Structure formats: C-alpha cells, structure tokens
Amino acid sequence: MISDARTLPDATVLQADFCIVGAGAAGISLALGLSQSGYKVLLLESGGEKEEAATQALYEGHVVNPALHSPTESYRQRRFGGTTTIWGGRCVPYDPLDFEARSYVPHSGWPIGYDEIARYYPQANRLCEAGVFDYRSETAFTRPLKPMIPGFDQRHFTMDTMERFSCPTDFHIRYHDKLSAPNIQILLHANLTRIALSPDGNRVTELEAKTLSGNGFSVRATCFVLCAGGLETVRLLLANRDVHAQGIGNQHDVVGRYYMCHIAGTMGGIHFSIPPASVWNGYDISDEGIYCRRRLALRPEVQKREQLGSFVARLHHPRITDPSHGNGILSALYCAKPFISYEYAKRLFEEDPVSWRDWCHHLKNVALGAPDIMGFAWHMLRDRKLAARKFPSVVIKSRTGLYSLDFHAEQTPDPMSRVGLAHDRDPLGMQKIEIDWRYVSQDVHTVKRSLALLQQDMADSGVGSFDYDPHNVEKEMTRYGAYGGHHIGTVRMGHSPRTSVTNSDCRVHGVANLYLAGSGVFPTSSQANPTLTIVALSLRLADHLQSLDFSGT
C-alpha cells in the first residue's frame, strides 16, 4: 500500500515490524527482500512519486572545496526510487581482492568476504535487470566476440572482465507493483527528523517524522533500517545527540569519516598502429539483450605486486572540448551542452572556457560531419530515447584509430575525508551537511602507475602508443573531483567501533535494533560502481533481519 504522510492526522503513531527509511536502491531492495517474510514493513520516503523542488532542496548543504566536489543536492534524488531515477545503469561487482585487508591500502579490509556478497549478486543482478550474473566475456557470450585490441599483451591488464548495463532501471517505476504487497506500507513525503533512543542508548524506541506540510507522526518498530544514502545517513546519525552526545554510533568519531567516491578522468591520446577497424570500443549485446562493455582491468596480482588500488580503463573518444578531433558528432555534442543534465554534462564537458576560434572550429566540424551527425541522431533516438532498454552512452568509433583513455579507480579510505554537519538548518530544523572530500597520495600513485603500465604494454605489444603527460595526471584525475555521485564509506562496517560504525550485519555498534544499508557501509570503494553491491548487501540484510528471533520483543 502506498499512501501520503501529509494525510496523516498530527501525532499519529504507526506500528511495524521493520521500519525502513529511504526508498532508493537500498530501501526498495530491502523491502522486496522482506516482502515474502510475513512481517509488516513500513517504508518511509521523503519525496513523492516525482521530483519536487522543496523536497530536493532539503539536500542542500555545503562543500568545503567546490572544485573537488559537486553541490550536495546533485547526483542524488530525494524521491520515491531515490537516485535510481537518474541512474546511468552501470553494473559491476566488486572483486574478491576488494574485500581483503591490503597493507598498501590503509584502512582496507571488509569484515565479510567476497563469498558473503557473491551469494546475493545473482539476485541483485536480476533486480538491476542486468541479465545473468556473469561478468567475464569469455563465459557470458556463447558466440565469439570481436577482440577489443587484437594483439594487446594482457600481462598487466585483462580485457576479459566487463560491465553490464541496466535499462537503466528506475526502481520506483519497476517495482511499484511489487511493493504493493499487503505487508508493505510505503509512506511518501515522510521526513525523518528524530531517532529516539532508550535512556541507555542501546535501542531505538521510535522515529519521529515530519512532512513539509507541517504534520508530524512517529513510528514504533522492532527494527529500524536507515537507507538514506551515504551522505544523508551521516546527517541523521550526527543530528541525533540527545542521548549520545556525539551522535548515534559515533562514540569514536567515525561517522562521516572515510568518505570516498571514485577517482576518474580522461587521459592522453592512444594512437593505434593496427588497422583502426580492428579495434572495438563499443558494446556487445548479450542474448538476453543486455548491453555489455569490456574494459582494461588491472589484474589483482598486479595490484598486489605493484601495491596499487583497483583500476579500470576504457577506450574513449577524444576530448570533446578540443575541436582538433575533427569529429562532427563530438562537436555537435559540445554545441548541445546546454541541453544535457548537470550530472552527465559535468563529465562530457570541461569547465575551461573555449575560445571563439575553437567555437568556429567546432561549427566547421559540425558542418563537415553532417551525415555522421544525422546517423548518430537517428541511433540515439531509436536506441536510447525511444528504446525501453537504453543504449548506455555515447560511443564514437574512430576512423583514424585515435582515442583517449577513460579511467575509473579506487579511492583510498581516509579518515580526513569526511562529511559533517554545518551550523545552518533546513526548513525542518535539521542541520545541513558539510562535505570535505579529500584524496591521498596513494590515489595518485594508483593512477600514475597504472597509466605507466598501460603505456608500456601498448608499446611492448606493438599495437600503438599511449601518449600523456605524467606530470598532468593529478590534475586530470581531479578535474571532475569526487567522481560519480558514489557516496561510499561514511558509515563503514567493521569489527571495532573505534574504526567502524556498523558490525558485519550492518547493525550500528551498540544499538541493538538500528541497521544501515547502502554504499555508506562499504569499507572500500573498489573500481566498481556501487549500485549492484548496494542491492546485494540489502538483500543480505533482508535475510539477516528475517533470521532474527523477535520473540519477546
């Protein structure tokens, strides 16, 4: 049942077995995982069925260095479906090595192993509509695929792993009907404002929530799960200081620390000496109709030997802003910049001003590339705009064998990279967040060394050259700042409350019935985009909650 909290009489008290806060990828997956349990599940969502400016504005906050981090209300959506409503759809599982404590990645190591998550990846893949859980091109495809780079020596990088693309699935639209199960109640426009604890601080007794219309209500439940995202969860824990003076789960000042996104950028120029037509940088479509893309992934044994974080790279079109690429489609995209959303435009275009001479050059490219542009426009209309499963991104095949390198790397957990509270408050009286995102020298080392290995492999293989300025790596890897809207690690799981916020079951240390879900609990970021693992971990949590003994509560 889906209803609106604005219609509740003021001071209503609701009862449930499980109360979930936040209807995004984590909250919806968790509710779906509990839908057959027979327990009564109450899912509180701040937003409505569509984006609403006043609700979205509740995400407004402060960024210490705006050059390194996007505004706090970008890359996340406060509405039914959460940020899946603007999701790009890239699904990638974590690798087994990501779960290990690595001496060269400070603060790394999960309290659970890969196998613990792997049990839930197939079901997570289904929920994300990314086909069967097989991320190796050699086994996922029964037909032979065109080699990505024929003759490339894969001693450091493998071209076998791939990413799969969701439709992308908007969890609100997709699971709306399934969430209408009789034991699930979804309450829209319900903003959590207070987590009430027992006097000893060991249990949550109730949640208090308000709507922007002014009415308030409370929820009593056996268990409470915050699925509000890696930033908002920090805010909710830190804002509640009436029992625990530093905030819930924050006796050791860990909440909000270790904040990670991903380190990403576009680098240099690859010039293939092999026939350009033999290079493949596009998507392969699986039998189930899933768009899959291979990439160059740094092998785990190389990561260990070289002491690097995880790193993947894709062949990318040349830098759009520089018209010397001579490509009409890229120049046309540049000219269409005002029509592309902030989240995607940020990566496609740089903020450096473009000269009038370059503008003229772009227009010349557009004029000369008109037939290609028409073909591209038709492809994007048919395969992206009108298609139910959307072509995931702009892929430009180079006729001359010229590409840039698009990379996506792990960010090292660092306690100094953090999310905290500012002094000013939102219209509901909640303190706003302040983000101080930082990276460390290990992050620069991972990217620098990986690029150097790739450059060496290209040359040694005799397939072409990769030219870039090694002195420019740090500038390029931080050009987009904290990348991807992936809010990771702020309420990390671990064995000790001194270095983590939750235990391996995602329960907040010292609070018997408060759980957290989402990428905030990931202790490390991997190179992988987080959504698939968020869903897998939420399904695992659903199983754990159902296994608990509630007799006597």
Add this chain to the structure above:
Amino acid sequence: MKRTVLVLGAGGYVGRKLMDALSRCEDMQPIACLRRQSSTMGHASVCFDATDPVELEKHISGIDVVVNCIGSDPTVMKHSAQALLQAARSNGPLIVHFSSMAVYGSACGLLDENAPLRGDIGAYANAKVEIERLMASYPRRIILRPGCIYGPGSPAWSSRIARLLKARRLGDLGAAGDGIANLVHVDDVAAAVIAGIRRPECAGQVFNLAMKNPPTWNDYFISFAKALGAVPVRRIGEKMLKAEGKVFAPALKILEILVGKLPVSLDLPPFMSPGLLSLFRQDITLVSEKAERELGLVWKDLETGLRDSALFEEEKK
C-alpha cells in the same frame, strides 16, 4: 483387459497428444471423438456432435472412461458438459474433465485446489467454473486444472509465443512480465490423465497441474527466445504493450473474423489480448503437490521442454 477411453475434443492439441499417449499404453484402448472426420488422426475415431446428449449416450455406451478435452467457445463447453453428464448417468463411466487454472480468476499468491473459484476474468473462466460445479454432482469424475499447457506445437503457449518472440513483439516485459508462468508440459498432462484412470482412489478428486518452481513470464520468454535463437531478446516497454492490447489485438481480432468468412485460409499474425497481457502480470502460483503425491507426477524440466518446443518450431519452418 483394456480400458476403453473416449476422448472428447480429440482434434485439439491436448486431445491429439493424449490420444498418442493413450495408444502407447497396453491397458488402454482410446477412441477419438471428433467433430468432423480427419484423415490425419491415425487412431480409432468416431465423429459426432458432442453437444448432442442422444449422440453422446449412444457413443459412450460400454465405454470405461470419457476424457473431456473440449475447450473452445464457452457455450459449446457448457453444452457438451451438460450433455456428457446427462449421457453418463445411465452408463456411469469415469469422467476425466479438463478444467483450467482460469477458474481461480484474478486471485494472487499460492493457490491449491481448495482456493475459491472466482472465474472473474472473462466468459471462458466463468464457463469453466460453472462446468466444475455441474461436474461436482457426478461422483466418478476427476477434475484437472492445468496451468498453461506448453510443448512441441502447443498453439497457445509455445507456437504463438515463438512467433511473437521471433517478431520481437515479446521479450523482456519488465514489470509487465513479472507474473508467474504456471507452465505444464503436455506430456505431463497426458501422464496425469493416465495416472488418474489407473488409480481408482483418484475418483472425485481435483488436481492442479503445473510445474514445480515455475518461472516468471519474463524468464519463460527469455529462455524460450534463447532456445529459438530469437536473440538478442528485446525489452518491450509499457507503451508498446498498451498498443498491443488496445490497438493491434482488436484490429487483428476483427481481421481474423473477416478472414474466417473467406473461402481461403490466411495465416494472420498472433495477437495479445488485454486478458493475456494481464495474465503476464498476475502473481499467481498453482500449488500442484497433490498431483505429485497422488498421481505420482514428475514434471518435465523446463529446459528440456523448451528445447523440444524450439526444435518443433524449427522443423515446422
């Protein structure tokens, strides 16, 4: 001594498959009841109107078992069932009656044989409910409620689906295909009839017939498309499905009626009625443990069933 088994509706898909299966049984002597003479039947047959009680009574005289596979127009189904019951009262054969999962109507969840009969999804379902109620008055009857009968050449659940998959009009339907496909292989259906005839204790019983752990419709379509080689599977959006139900289906139905009046036969594309599209969403699972337990059924695995069905479609081509 062999049991004589009269199969009403033997010209239909299930009837033909059942005749084949019964012919292979040493203890059965099947006779096909057809509306009109067919040279392709290859079994002993009689030809008469099964809605005529006098004709029926004449033909079931001395028959041990009557299997009622008539499943077409609701009025014909009702009239033939009434005629059968009337004829059977004087002869007393065992009746194996094919009902349908449609009797459960729009119900959702796990449904065993004791679930209420809603029949609220159209005239066909309603007629099946009415007939079951009529049948209840006859003690020597077995009622079978199969789910969607698939198998090589199954017009409704294999051949039609194959054509739609190949035309990319079916595929991954997203939320519109999350319903449960209560599939049952036609060989399992025939096995259920034979087991019912051989086990006297089954008289008076009702059995759901559907495979264990059924797939969702999306899984069925994707698996079948792979078996057919109709890949990559297309994702079908809500707008396209609306057009199928509200535009293509009525247009093709009208065309079908018009073409039916022509002296020549035309092979029209299949259509998906709004009722069929609703079924693809329906979260209904037939519990068929009773059939496993009392009829001793072991369901054919889906992979084998799909492979055989795909092979049939390939050979047909």
